[in-house]
Amino acid sequence: MTDGWESAARLCRDAKEDLPELTRTAVARIRAEVGGTYAPVPTDEHFADVDGQYAALLDGLAARRHPSAADADRARELGARRARQGLPLESVISAYHIGYRELWNALLERAELEDPELAVRLLRLVNLVWTWVQRASAAAADGFAEVTLARQAATTELAHRFLEALYTGESAGEDVALAARALGFDPAADFRAVCADVADTDGADLERVRTALRRTGSTAAAVRGDVLVLVAQGVDDALRPERVADLLGRGPVGIGLSRRGLPGAAASIVDAERSLAVARRTGEPAAFGDHWMLATLLPHHHELGAVLDTDADERHPHLRDAVTAYADHGFSTTAAATALHLHPNTVKYRLDRWQLLTGWDPRTFDGLARSLTAIGLRTPDARRHP
Structure with a gap:
């Protein structure tokens, strides 16, 4: 050099x-x-x-x-x-x-x-x-x-097989328990499912959610048709509706109940799917525990047509709002009137008018249940009470 x-x-x-x-x-x-x-x-x-x-x-x-x-x-x-x-x-x-x-x-x-x-x-x-x-x-x-x-490819394939077994009712099989353990689950512990529309959840969203959930528990996710299905364990706090909204950022999301064991995981998926139908109407994450009645009835809305046959909620939205405000505010016309910025007598008149048009008295349990269920099943902005 x-x-x-x-x-x-x-x-x-x-x-x-x-x-x-x-x-x-x-x-x-x-x-x-x-x-x-x-x-x-x-x-x-x-x-x-x-x-x-x-x-x-x-x-x-x-x-x-x-x-x-x-x-x-x-x-x-x-x-x-x-x-x-x-x-x-x-x-x-x-x-x-x-x-x-x-x-x-x-x-x-x-x-x-x-x-x-x-x-x-x-x-x-x-x-x-x-x-x-x-x-x-x-x-x-x-x-x-x-x-x-x-490793991710192998985990994704295993998650697909695991979730498919839950869908097909094979949750009691020993091979399903082995797959659950391989995915980091305790087959005997509580599971909770989440369903979301794929069109509103891109790959970055999914990975962010899975990463966030993996910090505290175990997850398995797969896409079935146009729905993302995610089953998690040990992450109940992270699956509160407001947290899921923060994680996914947008789009309808259904959240199942926390249920015990592999049969519970399968049942929670059903909860989440039914809650997703509610979320599509509201545009916000829907938890089965909060929307259980509407989530359960939505798959049967055609069968319930004869019982809940009315279009008063669409033709008279001010009457519909009076009924839901009455239910949302302790069955008090005064509190409902305050929420709607109306006089209590106006709310009373609208409840009477609703009864006249539908035959359902919202001041009774049966009449209010029919009214809220009909409103929830017919309108896209279904409220908390179906």
């Missing part, structure tokens, strides 16, 4: 003599900065991995060469191994940056102590070091993604 580089190359070769010390420092720093996410990686294994990376980098810097195909393959294999160990990708990438940063700082410190001019020459390697960081971390990310995608 004729440009004075030999001293910098010698510095890199000398550093290899102290590789165990440099590696121990780097491993300690990585595990301290990345946090507990590296706990699944045995310390001896972590040491060997960093030691090999450092040896390759020092050889590359000494020769002023870019990472080789073999170097990239090693990084790719390491990324795949970290994925199998359950580490998050961001921790793996951070570890690369921390490790290379520690080695670079150690080289600069040694150069400064030996000769300030040597430190200046070493700075010419910044771009080369950055190339090693970029290519090694990118290869690791590729290996990580390959394992993750394969």
Whole structure:
């Protein structure tokens, strides 16, 4: 070498003599900065991995060469191994940056102590070091993604089989229990289902929901026709209607009851499907526990036509509003009038008018139940009381 580089190359070769010390420092720093996410990686294994990376980098810097195909393959294999160990990708990438940063700082410190001019020459390697960081971390990310995608594909297929078994009434089979355990479920514990229209839930929405739910419990999701079906366990708080609205961001969503065991999971899916029909009318997430009557009756609205035959709610929406306000405000004409900004006598007149047109007295249980059910089944803006 004729440009004075030999001293910098010698510095890199000398550093290899102290590789165990440099590696121990780097491993300690990585595990301290990345946090507990590296706990699944045995310390001896972590040491060997960093030691090999450092040896390759020092050889590359000494020769002023870019990472080789073999170097990239090693990084790719390491990324795949970290994925199998359950580490998050961001921790793996951070570890690369921390490790290379520690080695670079150690080289600069040694150069400064030996000769300030040597430190200046070493700075010419910044771009080369950055190339090693970029290519090694990118290869690791590729290996990580390959394992993750394969695992996701297998999990998705298993979730499809599991949910299909619930749909077909095979929840009592031992193979279904095995599939549930493989998906992280306790077959004997409580399950809760959610259904959403696929057209209103894109892939990013789904992954965000699944990631959020996985923080506290287990999930399995699949698409059947035009409906996304998700079964979860241990995430009841996250499946409150207002939380689901925040997670999905938009669109009708039906939420089933929390039910026990695999038969309960199948029943919760039915709850969620029926609640989805309500949500399509309201435009808001609907939980079966809040809308159970309307959700149960909607599939039978044609059969109930003879019992609930009226179009008074459509022809006279002001009468319909008086009935629902009366039900929503403690069966009090005064409270209903306040909510509607009317005089109580006006509300009383409208309730009488509704009775005259329909034959149902909203002041009685049967008359109010028929009135609210007819309103709920006929109008797209069905209220809380069917």
